[in-house]
Amino acid sequence: MNQLIISAATEGEEAANPLVPNVWEMGVVLVGFAVLLYIVVKFIVPMFEKTFAERAEAIEGGIAKAEAAQAEASAALEEYKQQLTDARAEANRIREEARAEGAQILADLKAKAAAEAARITEQAHAAIESERQAAVVSLRSEVGTLATTLAGRIVGEALTDDQRSARVVDRFLADLETQSAGAAK
């Protein structure tokens, strides 16, 4: 150590001023820095800049793509909502129509039923009336015959005896009954 210091001291006697540069060292720094600068200009900066540019492009492309997807999605959502509203309106309309139709059908059926009932009643009345007419006609003709028959019987047999007249009446009624039974058959 001491040996070194001494040799440096004797050697550095005139080179002691630290502001005086060593020309060789300046040369080495100049060449070294020039080489470094060349490498940096030629390779390092272009490589980094290319990567940065590519990355920026990739990010911007990604953002554009995402925006497009977003727009598409919102358009689809809008369309879907529109369809939903349409469908809802359609359903309402159909329901409304069905209700109106139902009411219409009900009213029609009611009217038809009422008409049918009226018709049946009418027919029944007519049938009853005609039957009654027939009954009256037949009764009238039969009552006449019966009355004459009965009168003839009464006249034919003496009407003095209560017993006999009662018998006649009974016989008449029995005849009447058999006749009506025969007529019913």
Next chain:
Amino acid sequence: MIALALPAQDSGSFTPPGIDEMHLPAILPWGAHDGFSKQMLLVILSVVIIATFFILAARKQQLVPGKLQFAGEMAYGFVRNSIAKDIIGGKDFIKYVPLLFSLFFFILVNNIYGAIPVIQLPSFSHVGGAYVLAGIVYFTWIIIGIKKNGLKYFKLATVPSGVPWYILPIVVPIEIISNFLVRPVTHSLRLFATMLAGHLIVMLAGSGIEYLVMQENVLLKGTSVLVLVGAIAMYMLEALIMALQAYVFTLLTAIYIEGALHADSH
């Protein structure tokens, strides 16, 4: 300076290391004082280190970077964005990124040498390299100024606008001296002086510790611990200054270039 040059060796008293310890014997000497020195080796090594690291980091060019590429991009992006873009700005700041990038990492690596044990020698503790770099920057910004503004640049750089005519005789010489004479000197000496001083302090602490440990008095020997603690603190400070000076040198370069580019608006 003579006082700083080594006094006579006296094994009994402490002799602080001086400027001459900066000049290690050459590895491959030629001539009387010249030779291939440790500084030269370190400068060449720094070029290899920087080129290798950044080429390896930048080579893959992946969109999603790996660790090495990320580190390289961080370092490159720092100079590109925090120095070149922020100071020079505009569209063509990118033209000056290579120079600023090379300067920053060249100085940074050469300074950090001083903080690495065994190497322990910042290359710019010798003034030559600092002169060279400051000279490159000096001619760069002057050429940029002339290219941009023509010969009118010297008028723009030395005659500030809006100054009354009767003050100009005072202001113009000051501007000439400060811009064209003092600027390169301060630019280079700032780097050199901080590195020299830092290296001297570390050396001083080292030799002080060595001297104290050699003492036979145990108490005196013990005080070397105090010096060691101080030396570690100084070492940390030096490491900070090493990085800071690389930044300052590059930042000033960017400011000079910006001044030359926009001389008409200053």
